[in-house]
Each structure stands twice: as C-alpha cells, then as structure tokens.
Amino acid sequence: NADLRHVDVVLCADPKVFLHTDALQGLKKGGAFVWESNEENPADAWNYIPVKYRHEIIEKDIKVYILNGFKIAKAATEREELQTRMQGNAFLGAFFRVSSFLKDYNIPKKEFEETIHAQYVKKFGRFGDDVVNSNMTVMKAGFDDVKEVPIGKLDAPDASNFVGNVISPCGIDIIAPPRDKEGKSPIHTLSAFDAEFRAGYGYNQPASPLASVGYIASGTGDTASKYVARRAIPMFIEENCTQCMECISACPDTAMPNTAQDISQILTTAFKYYVSDGFARNALLEHLDDLDKKLRADMYAYATDKELKKNPDDRVKFKNILRKHLEDLKSDVIDDKAINQVLSIVETLPLAYMSARGIFAGKEKKEAGDGGIFSIFINDKCKGCGECVDVCGDHEALVMIVEDEDWHARVKSSEGFFKLLPETPKKYLGIYNPDDPYEAKAAALKNHLMQQSKYNALVSGDGACAGCGEKTILHAVASVTEAVMRPLFFAKAERLTEKVAQLKRTGLMKLEALKANDLDAYNVFTRTVLHIIMGYGAENAKATEKRIADGFDGGDAEIIDGLVAVLSQEAYNHKELQTLEGHMPNGMSAMAMTANTGCNTVYGSTPPNNPHPYPWMNSLFQDGTTIGWIVGESFIRDHAAHAVIPERLVDTLLGEFEKGFDEDDYFYYTHFSDKFMTDKEVLELPKVWAIGGDGGIGDIGFQNLSKVVLQNRPNVKVLMLDTQVYSNTGGQNSDSSVMTGGFDMNQIGPATEGKMTEKKSVAEIMMSGHGSPYVAQVSAASIGVLFRALIDGLHYRGTAYYQAFTTCQPEHGVPDDASEAQAIRVRDSRGMPEFVFDPGKGETFPEALYIKGNPNYQNDWYTKRSKGTKERFTYTVAHWALTEARFRRHHKKVSADKVEGKQELLSVLQNVTMQDIVHHRYLDKNHRSYIPDWEVYLVDHTDDGQVNHHLLSRQMVIFCVERRKAWRMLQSKAGIENKDYLAQKEYLKGLDA
Ligand code: SF4
Ligand code: SF4
Ligand code: SF4
Known part of the structure; x- marks a missing residue:
C-alpha cells in the first residue's frame, strides 16, 4: 500500500505480513483486507493478527478476508516461476468479489467474466487456449473461495509470530558486547542505525544525516529473518550427508553455516547450556568421557555396517544413540527432566556422521577417538530457493518441506545452539590448511566454508530474489578474500607485536648508540620518523626540519614511543579490532567493495538489511570500478604510512643500522609507493573489489573498466556479475546479451528477429590490449575452479578481472533452484566457456590461456x-x-x-x-x-x-x-x-x- 492513504482494498499475498510491516497502513475506514492464508476455518485466522492490528481492524471497521491463493496457483501449474503470477490472478478474482466495483458500475457476473477473459486472450492468447483457460480458472477460484474472517476477541490467543516452542540456552548472553563504544561518534553505532531504521517508523521515517547520505550500518542483514519470504525450507537428512560441501558453496543466502565438532563438544554444549539443574548438569559432565566412548563405539559400528549404510534406519541417528545411553545414566540426580532437556535440544540438531566419512569413520579408523560430527545449521536467512537440494542431488541429504510453526521453532532452537559452538577445529578441514589457502588444491578449497569466520564474510539477509545467482558468486568472493587475507593479517599482527616488544626493550638504546656513532645518520633517521610517522612532513627536507624545530619538543624516547604507537595500533587493528557490533573482534576488514548501480546495489543498500560486513559503497551507474581504484590507492597509501615504512624503519633500528641511513633513504621513504613494496607487503594490502553487472561494467562503465584494468594496480580486483541482461530495470539487452535477444523488453516478430549484434565478451577484451591483468571467466559451474581463480587473482601482483555467469531467475525464466545447473549448461554449451588467463604463465596466449576446464575442449x-x-x-x-x-x-x-x-x-x-x-x-x-x-x-x-x-x-x-x-x-x-x-x-x- 506504499504511499497511498485511502485504499479500498489491500491484496496481501504474504501470510506472515504482520511480522515485517503494517499491512493495514493506508487502508480507508470500512476498507477490505484480503490475506493469503491456509486456514480452513476463517475464524482461526483471527489468531494470527497481532493484538495492535486487531484494535485497528475494529476501530476502522476493516473487513478481513482470507484466500488460499497459493493452493489455487499450485493446482493450476507445477511451474514454480509461474505460481506467484497465478497467485496474483487468484487475488484478482478476490478483489472483484470483495470490492464494490462490480456493484458500483452495475456489472453482471457474466459480463465481468467475459471482459476478464477477453483481457487474458489479449495478453496470453498467443500461448494458446490452455494458458488463457488456466488463468481464467484461477481467477474464478479466487473469486469463489475468498472468505470473510469474523471479528474475534481482542484477547484471543496471539499466534502472530508463527513460531512454535523455541528451546533456548539457559542464562547466557551469546551476543558479543560492543567494544570501544565510547570512542565512536553516536552516528557510527549500531544503536543509532537501529533507532532509525529498525524502530517501526514505517511511513514516517525521519529525515536524518544517515538517511540523507544513504549511510547504512555494516552487516545488519545478519540478524534478518527471511521466514516471511519462504514457504519451504530444506530438511537435513543427516544419515545421507557425505560432507561434500556442494550445497554450502551453492547457497546464495549464506543460510547454511556448518561445522564439524568433537562429539564431546556437542555433549558439553548441550549439558552446560540446556540442563537447568546444576547438580544434574555436573553429573552429566562427569560422565562425559564414558558417554563419548560408548557413543563412538555404536556410531562406528553403524557407519561401517555396509548393509545398514545402504538402507539406514532410525537407530543410526545420533539422538537415538544418545537417548539409549542417557537412559542408562538415569538416577536421582540425572532425572527425566535433565535427560529430556538434553534430548529436546539434540533432537533439533543436524548431526551427521554415518556417511560423512572424512569427518567420522575415516578419522576414527585412523585413530580411535578422533572422529567428529558434521552439521549444517540451516538458518533463518534461508529464502527457500531449493538450490541446495538441487545440488545435493543423488546424495538425497536435503529435501524441501513446508515450514510450519513447529519446524520454524526447530530452526530457531538449532540456530541458538550453533552460536555456542567454537570454530571448526583444524583437524576436520582435511587437506585444506587455513593458514595457507594458496597451497590448497582446488577440490579442497570448499572446506574454507567450514570456518565460520570465513563463511560469514558475506552475511546476506538482504532482499535479492530467492536463488539469485549473483549472491553465490559474491559469497565466494568475500569468503575467499577473507580466507586468503585473515591469516596474513593475524601473522602480521603477531610479527608487529613481537617487534614492538623488541623496540620497547632495546629501541632507545639503539637510537642513542646511533646518535653517538653517526650523528648524520641519526639526524636523517629521526627526521624520517618525524616526517612520515609523526606528521611533521613538509614539502622538502629543509621545510620539514623547520617544522620539527618549531613544533617537536620531544627527544629520542618520544621518537621510539611514536614507532611503538603506530606498530601497536596496526597490530591491534589486524587482530583485535571489532568491526561489527554483536560479532567477536576479529581484526579490521580485509577488503572493501565498490559497486556500479545494478541489482547488487539495490539489494545491497536497502535499509535495514545490509549483506556486506565490510566497507561497501555504490557509485551511481558506471563509476564503481573507478571508485574502486581510488579506494585501492588510499589503501596503498595508508598501508605504506602505517605499516610498511614504520616496520622497515623499526627493522633498520633493531638491525643497528647495518647499512647506514642517509639522505637517499629519506628521499626513498618520502617518495615511497607500492612499486618499492615486496611481494609480501603487497599481499598484506587490504583488497578492493569493484563489482557490477554486465550493463554497469561492460556497457556504460566500459571506459572506466578499461582505464582501471590498464593501471594493473596490485590490490584492485574487478568482478562482473554477468546476467546477460539489465536485470534491475526489467530485462533490456545489454551488450553481453546473447544473439537471440527476445527477452522481456525486446521486440521480436517477422521484421525484427532478435538482437543482431554479437555478444560482447569483456573478459576476452581484457586479455588483449589491456596490459597484464589476470583474467578469469568462471562461475558456479565449477566451484573449485572459481575458488582457485579467486585465490590466484588475489595473489597476483596486478589487477584481476573476473566475469561470472550468474542466473537472474525472473529475467532468465528459470526456477529458483536452478542457479548452478544453468551455469553448467551455459558453460557446456559454449554459451560462456570457462577460461583462465594468467599472464604469469608466459608471454604468448597459448601459455597464458587455459580452457581445458570445458568439456570436449578440442x-x-x-x-x-x-x-x-x-x-x-x-x-x-x-x-x-x-x-x-x-x-x-x-x-x-x-x-x-x-x-x-x-x-x-x-x-x-x-x-x-x-x-x-x-x-x-x-x-x-x-x-x-x-x-x-x-x-x-x-x-x-x-x-x-x-x-x-x-x-x-x-x-x-x-x-x-x-x-x-x-x-x-x-x-x-x-x-x-x-x-x-x-x-x-x-x-x-x-x-x-
Ligand atoms: S533453500 Fe536456498 S537459501 Fe535456503 S538453505 Fe537452501 S540454498 Fe540456501
Ligand atoms: S547435504 Fe548434500 S550437498 Fe550438502 S554436504 Fe551433505 S551431501 Fe553434500
Ligand atoms: S532480478 Fe535477477 S539479478 Fe536481480 S536480484 Fe533478482 S535474480 Fe538477482
């Protein structure tokens, strides 16, 4: 109902609408509200209206109706992408039934139906009579089936949150408290953002500095619920899961956080946080080792029983094994209540061991007691696209189920438990070494997503369409960048901390020794520190010396203190900084993102749900790449001034000026740039990702891209999310659109058959005449290749350009679960072949270009x-x-x-x-x-x-x-x-x- 203030009828196809908006806003007195609901008895629907809206309904004499439009739509078509449209048709019928329109204009039912039929013929006639008739049937069903909800009691039971009984941990707060809050200006706090954008102002949103500059807090999507957006959710069939990680890398909405944990960790968490009686809790913890052994013995027997594996039964479920052994522990202290408390939370948990050989039986065989449990905690950010089920395929470890209130309670319960678990221990990551992802084989790279710190590099919770192919790629970009950069940041923090300690111990002594032994070197060195580190720099050495003489009244101790301060701050920033309130401190962001206008900016920048936990900005239309370049330059400048130069000066000092220090050094450091950085220093630079769609990057932003790629800046990486069409604006051709054209906004007929221009391949253009960038045309078709290419491009000391085919469900006309399947099809059909162009491999195309990932490549x-x-x-x-x-x-x-x-x-x-x-x-x-x-x-x-x-x-x-x-x-x-x-x-x- 948006801006309209005097609406007669509101049609609402969202059964959970009151969970996220005021659906009655703008409805006039005596108006009608038609609401999607599967309640058989209209009176029961009253319980799902929150109390405050019940008041409004009574006061404004609003008539409430329910319609099971989705059931009608489903009966009409099995094609999921058409069901929403059909649901709209059913509501159209309901509109004519509940509004006074037919009466006001004295239109008999027969004439009304004939008129609608004529409209359907006009719109869908070219698809045949069946399509017209089916639309008509749905519209008529909507007309006939809509039912009025009788006004109930104000204090009738309130089921409007659509949640059953959630099992919560007892007595703990699992949200990390904000750090450094006093040091932040109020506008930079989450509470300031929440007070404005999450306070239910609706139509009366205040005009504030936040709103006026389009400023949105980072990563707020993390706490969003997409319960309102989904009808179905995947159910995890734990005994079939092999821990192949396919679903996890494909999920576009980061709704599949996952982990492997020791059995004792699962038990400890259940006992410690879900058993309310302290004596029972301690007694259970005392039995932990014994219980662990007994569980393992049963689990191993089941997991290695070939016959049972072919056809597992309920016995093999972890909860049932646990139940059996807990019953044996029953006593006055470990009573039924305690056992039930443990079992009721464990019941909600996705605990896989039976087929997850790499996590349990394989490890257990090598060393008894070493095997663990693999879990995928499907969370409330799921949009129900079904992509994970599709990619799981023959494993049959996931199946979509309609999510009722009890199942939703289960999702919330397991989500709470997951937050209590520690990071996945290294031993479960197989041959993937999180400290050195560069060395990992492509197939092992998926395991980086078992680490929550990497998985959450993009938090989702945004408004992209269910199944949007762009989101899978964005998640890959963010998580791989985090996987590459975080260990470098941590190692750097440790290195700098160690140097700070040395500096404190011996720095002053060494500086005084220099003063005594080589006064010239001392003078140049202290001037360099004061110029670059302590802010006394002027346009030349003489002017700098004057500024120092006029303004600096410290001595050697202050010079050392300056170096200590800058390196300590840098060490803190790289490991301890808390960038997101509510999240554990993990160091500063390893990347930033700049974006061209497109779908990604719409779902990425619409308050209140921001999927990006790192600095992100949109520059209108075509400039995202250029802005990215500028951000990249600022990172280089800051990195040089705050890390590289101070660290090198400290090394020189601690190394007792082995090579001396003279005016050439002063000139070198005051004119320092990335060209003087070592490969390692460059790798430690924060990265910037410039992203856009095929329109933003390949059409109107092409000049920007061309300019930026040519610069070959070491920390600037570019990604085109190639949907081959202007998705955001409704389906116009872009230069990347393929030759048929014929999308929503194309003309096609006897005179104009489609798009006669060939597809522009920006990735191929970037391979030629654009200097020496790393280029890859990759996609979700081969996730290992995608991860590998991202890692190689991040390590490349120059710009990397990626072009990734991404499905756009509405514009391509594909089901929500088809993202990976379509990426495979487009690659295999030569629609968009996969290739990697690595200039590091040689100076001819055949050396640098690799296309063998495509089937029948010859x-x-x-x-x-x-x-x-x-x-x-x-x-x-x-x-x-x-x-x-x-x-x-x-x-x-x-x-x-x-x-x-x-x-x-x-x-x-x-x-x-x-x-x-x-x-x-x-x-x-x-x-x-x-x-x-x-x-x-x-x-x-x-x-x-x-x-x-x-x-x-x-x-x-x-x-x-x-x-x-x-x-x-x-x-x-x-x-x-x-x-x-x-x-x-x-x-x-x-x-x-
Ligand atoms: S249904 Fe879609 S959003 Fe939900 S977990 Fe599966 S892939 Fe993710
Ligand atoms: S649920 Fe399926 S796709 Fe996901 S890890 Fe398990 S077996 Fe693989
Ligand atoms: S319109 Fe297409 S590209 Fe945009 S969010 Fe939806 S699926 Fe993604």
Whole structure:
C-alpha cells in the first residue's frame, strides 16, 4: 500500500505480513483486507493478527478476508516461476468479489467474466487456449473461495509470530558486547542505525544525516529473518550427508553455516547450556568421557555396517544413540527432566556422521577417538530457493518441506545452539590448511566454508530474489578474500607485536648508540620518523626540519614511543579490532567493495538489511570500478604510512643500522609507493573489489573498466556479475546479451528477429590490449575452479578481472533452484566457456590461456551423455536455450513426425560460417548458408529421459553460429587445434568450388 492513504482494498499475498510491516497502513475506514492464508476455518485466522492490528481492524471497521491463493496457483501449474503470477490472478478474482466495483458500475457476473477473459486472450492468447483457460480458472477460484474472517476477541490467543516452542540456552548472553563504544561518534553505532531504521517508523521515517547520505550500518542483514519470504525450507537428512560441501558453496543466502565438532563438544554444549539443574548438569559432565566412548563405539559400528549404510534406519541417528545411553545414566540426580532437556535440544540438531566419512569413520579408523560430527545449521536467512537440494542431488541429504510453526521453532532452537559452538577445529578441514589457502588444491578449497569466520564474510539477509545467482558468486568472493587475507593479517599482527616488544626493550638504546656513532645518520633517521610517522612532513627536507624545530619538543624516547604507537595500533587493528557490533573482534576488514548501480546495489543498500560486513559503497551507474581504484590507492597509501615504512624503519633500528641511513633513504621513504613494496607487503594490502553487472561494467562503465584494468594496480580486483541482461530495470539487452535477444523488453516478430549484434565478451577484451591483468571467466559451474581463480587473482601482483555467469531467475525464466545447473549448461554449451588467463604463465596466449576446464575442449561442441536416456548427443547453445524461458520465442516443441522434411541443426550449421551471417548470405535462398526460419530442428534429451524435437527460429541458428565462432577463436588463442573446424573448412571448400 506504499504511499497511498485511502485504499479500498489491500491484496496481501504474504501470510506472515504482520511480522515485517503494517499491512493495514493506508487502508480507508470500512476498507477490505484480503490475506493469503491456509486456514480452513476463517475464524482461526483471527489468531494470527497481532493484538495492535486487531484494535485497528475494529476501530476502522476493516473487513478481513482470507484466500488460499497459493493452493489455487499450485493446482493450476507445477511451474514454480509461474505460481506467484497465478497467485496474483487468484487475488484478482478476490478483489472483484470483495470490492464494490462490480456493484458500483452495475456489472453482471457474466459480463465481468467475459471482459476478464477477453483481457487474458489479449495478453496470453498467443500461448494458446490452455494458458488463457488456466488463468481464467484461477481467477474464478479466487473469486469463489475468498472468505470473510469474523471479528474475534481482542484477547484471543496471539499466534502472530508463527513460531512454535523455541528451546533456548539457559542464562547466557551469546551476543558479543560492543567494544570501544565510547570512542565512536553516536552516528557510527549500531544503536543509532537501529533507532532509525529498525524502530517501526514505517511511513514516517525521519529525515536524518544517515538517511540523507544513504549511510547504512555494516552487516545488519545478519540478524534478518527471511521466514516471511519462504514457504519451504530444506530438511537435513543427516544419515545421507557425505560432507561434500556442494550445497554450502551453492547457497546464495549464506543460510547454511556448518561445522564439524568433537562429539564431546556437542555433549558439553548441550549439558552446560540446556540442563537447568546444576547438580544434574555436573553429573552429566562427569560422565562425559564414558558417554563419548560408548557413543563412538555404536556410531562406528553403524557407519561401517555396509548393509545398514545402504538402507539406514532410525537407530543410526545420533539422538537415538544418545537417548539409549542417557537412559542408562538415569538416577536421582540425572532425572527425566535433565535427560529430556538434553534430548529436546539434540533432537533439533543436524548431526551427521554415518556417511560423512572424512569427518567420522575415516578419522576414527585412523585413530580411535578422533572422529567428529558434521552439521549444517540451516538458518533463518534461508529464502527457500531449493538450490541446495538441487545440488545435493543423488546424495538425497536435503529435501524441501513446508515450514510450519513447529519446524520454524526447530530452526530457531538449532540456530541458538550453533552460536555456542567454537570454530571448526583444524583437524576436520582435511587437506585444506587455513593458514595457507594458496597451497590448497582446488577440490579442497570448499572446506574454507567450514570456518565460520570465513563463511560469514558475506552475511546476506538482504532482499535479492530467492536463488539469485549473483549472491553465490559474491559469497565466494568475500569468503575467499577473507580466507586468503585473515591469516596474513593475524601473522602480521603477531610479527608487529613481537617487534614492538623488541623496540620497547632495546629501541632507545639503539637510537642513542646511533646518535653517538653517526650523528648524520641519526639526524636523517629521526627526521624520517618525524616526517612520515609523526606528521611533521613538509614539502622538502629543509621545510620539514623547520617544522620539527618549531613544533617537536620531544627527544629520542618520544621518537621510539611514536614507532611503538603506530606498530601497536596496526597490530591491534589486524587482530583485535571489532568491526561489527554483536560479532567477536576479529581484526579490521580485509577488503572493501565498490559497486556500479545494478541489482547488487539495490539489494545491497536497502535499509535495514545490509549483506556486506565490510566497507561497501555504490557509485551511481558506471563509476564503481573507478571508485574502486581510488579506494585501492588510499589503501596503498595508508598501508605504506602505517605499516610498511614504520616496520622497515623499526627493522633498520633493531638491525643497528647495518647499512647506514642517509639522505637517499629519506628521499626513498618520502617518495615511497607500492612499486618499492615486496611481494609480501603487497599481499598484506587490504583488497578492493569493484563489482557490477554486465550493463554497469561492460556497457556504460566500459571506459572506466578499461582505464582501471590498464593501471594493473596490485590490490584492485574487478568482478562482473554477468546476467546477460539489465536485470534491475526489467530485462533490456545489454551488450553481453546473447544473439537471440527476445527477452522481456525486446521486440521480436517477422521484421525484427532478435538482437543482431554479437555478444560482447569483456573478459576476452581484457586479455588483449589491456596490459597484464589476470583474467578469469568462471562461475558456479565449477566451484573449485572459481575458488582457485579467486585465490590466484588475489595473489597476483596486478589487477584481476573476473566475469561470472550468474542466473537472474525472473529475467532468465528459470526456477529458483536452478542457479548452478544453468551455469553448467551455459558453460557446456559454449554459451560462456570457462577460461583462465594468467599472464604469469608466459608471454604468448597459448601459455597464458587455459580452457581445458570445458568439456570436449578440442571440438566445436560437447558430446553430452544424457542422464535420462543415457545416450550421447551434441549439446549446442540451442539446447541450453531450451531450459530458459527467456528464449521461449525461439523454439517450439513438436512431435517427431512434424520435423520430417526439415533440416537438422548440425547439418545446417555445417553450411554456415560467421562471415555468411555478417554478409547476410544466410537470407539468400540460393546460397548454401541459407537459414530458413522455423525449418530447422534439433533433438533434445531431457534429464528425465524424454527425447524431444524442437523447431528453431532462424535467430537461434545464427546464435549457434556466433557462439561456435567465438569458441573457435578462444580455442585458437589457447593453441588448441579444432579438427571439427578444419573438417568444415574442407567441406565448404568442396561446396564453394
Ligand atoms: S533453500 Fe536456498 S537459501 Fe535456503 S538453505 Fe537452501 S540454498 Fe540456501
Ligand atoms: S547435504 Fe548434500 S550437498 Fe550438502 S554436504 Fe551433505 S551431501 Fe553434500
Ligand atoms: S532480478 Fe535477477 S539479478 Fe536481480 S536480484 Fe533478482 S535474480 Fe538477482
């Protein structure tokens, strides 16, 4: 209802609307409120209205209605992406039933239905009668099924929070208290932000400095709940989980924090925090070792029982094993109440050991007592996209279930328990060494997400669409940067702390010794410290000396104190600083992000839920990359002044001026830049990620990108989230859009068949004529390759540019759970091949460019084996296009007999080259490259075993030719000889002779 203040009818498709907004705002006296609800009895719906809104309903004489619109929509279509639209149709019907519109204009029901039908024909008629009729059925069901909710009692039970019984830890506060609060100006505190943006002001939001400059507190999304946004949530089937980490790296909403813990840790946490009686608690803790051994013995027996593993039963669940052994401990002290308290919290926990061999049985076999438990704590930030279930696939360890109030209570209970657990111990990270991620193999890199400090590098809780492919990539960028940088920061903090201690012990003595032995060196050294570290610098040495003489009245002790202060502060910043209130101190941010306007800035900057826990800023439209460069330069400058130069001066002092210190050194340090930094000093620089969509980076921001990449700055990394379309503004073509076009805002018809310009490949452009950047075109299709490329780019002493295909669910027309599947399809079809260009590997393209991650990398196309039919077939971009609704106007499914006499796609492609397209010979009926419209077909094998025939638009065939040419170009740069291309050339030579 937004700005409107005198609304007759509010249609509300959100059953949990009162949890996050005032749904009655703007509704006029006597108005109607139609509310999505699955209550059979309308009177029961009253209990879900919060008491304060019950008052308002009575006072304003509002009529409340309920409608199970989602049930109606589900019955009409199985296609999830259409169900929301259908739900809207049902509400449309309800509107005409509850409003006075038909009565006011004296419209009989028959005429009303005929009018609506005519509108549906106009809008959907081209899709056929079935589509029109189905919309009509849904609309009529909405009209017929809407029911009025009788006014209930003000003090009727209040179930409006939609939560069952949450089990909470007893008597502890698990939120880290704010540190250094006194040192912050009030505007920089979370409480100032919350008082403005989380105080329920709604329409009456105050105009304050925060609002006027678009300032939003960091990481606030962490405490957001997406309960209101989801209908279903994954249920973890613990006995099937192998700890493959696929779901965890794919989840776009950081809703799958996970850990492996010792069994004793799980038990200790349950006993300490969930058993209310102190005697029972202590008695249980006394039995811990014994219990641990007994549990392990049973668990190992189950986990290694081959027959049971094939078909596990309830016995194997951790909670049931625990129940059995706790019963044996029952006594006057460990009574039923204590046992039930333990079991009721354990009941909510996702505890996997049976199939998680790397965590339990494998370790236990090597050393008894070493195995642990793996858990995925699906939390309240889940938007219910189902992506995790899709990628889990045959493991069958996740399944979507409708989340009722009891299940939500379970989610909240386990979330509380998780917060009490420590960081995942190193021994469970396998061959991934968190202290040196650079050395890890690509396949092991997923395990960095088992560490909460890395997993939470992006906190989500934002308003991106469910399943948005951009978020998975953003999470990867933030978590890998954190994984690379945090150990460097901690090591640096320790190194500096050690030097501070040495400086305090011997610094003064060494400085005095220098004064006694070499007065010139002493004078230059102290001037250097005072100039750079202590703020007495002027435009030249003489002026600096004057400023020092006029303003500095300290001596050697103060010089040493200055060095101690700057290094101590730097050490503190790198390890102890608390950047986020409510989170444990973990040191300063390792990265910043600057963004071009696009979807990422909309969901990334809309109060109150900010997904970014590091400094983040948006610069309108095209400037994000340039702003990133500026931020990167400021990091270099600060890093030089606060860390590199002071540390080097301290090293010189502690090393007793082995190489002396003269005016050249003064000049060197006062003109210091990153070019004088060692590789290690550069690596320790905080990184800046400039991000944007294909429009922001590749179109209007292209000049910015080109300029920035050419600078090759060591700490500036750029990421394009390539949805191939302007997602945020509703689906216009970008230069990255593929050749069919035909998205929501394209014209397509007999005269205009689609987008005739070829796809612009910014990643390929950056490989050439842009100096020496590291370039990678990677995606969620291969998460190990993505992580590896991110690590290598962060280590590269120059700019790195990444282009990642990301699904946009509404604009691509794909289901919420399809992000990874579509990334695989676009890669495998040559729609967007995967490649890495590492200039460190050599000075020719074949040395620097790696494309072998693509299937059949030596051929035109991938020969794919169908999961369903088990047959092999050639997989082209046209096959990928069949799986996304954005291409729907370019193919038609037909029965096999309808393709008789038509031409098969591959044989047509054999006759056409890209030059035939450029010269428009494909339109010449007499030329060998003639492409008839809708006379070419392909055969597709679906995953569920169907063999389908599709007729293709001419534009779709052209799209295949264009992508094939782009792929051949890429192959040739990588030094790959494509025999299919050579064969085609020979064949055409014969035809053209
Ligand atoms: S359903 Fe989606 S948001 Fe929820 S846990 Fe799975 S992948 Fe994450
Ligand atoms: S739930 Fe499935 S995808 Fe996730 S770690 Fe377990 S087996 Fe892998
Ligand atoms: S519109 Fe597309 S890109 Fe934007 S948030 Fe939704 S899915 Fe993501």
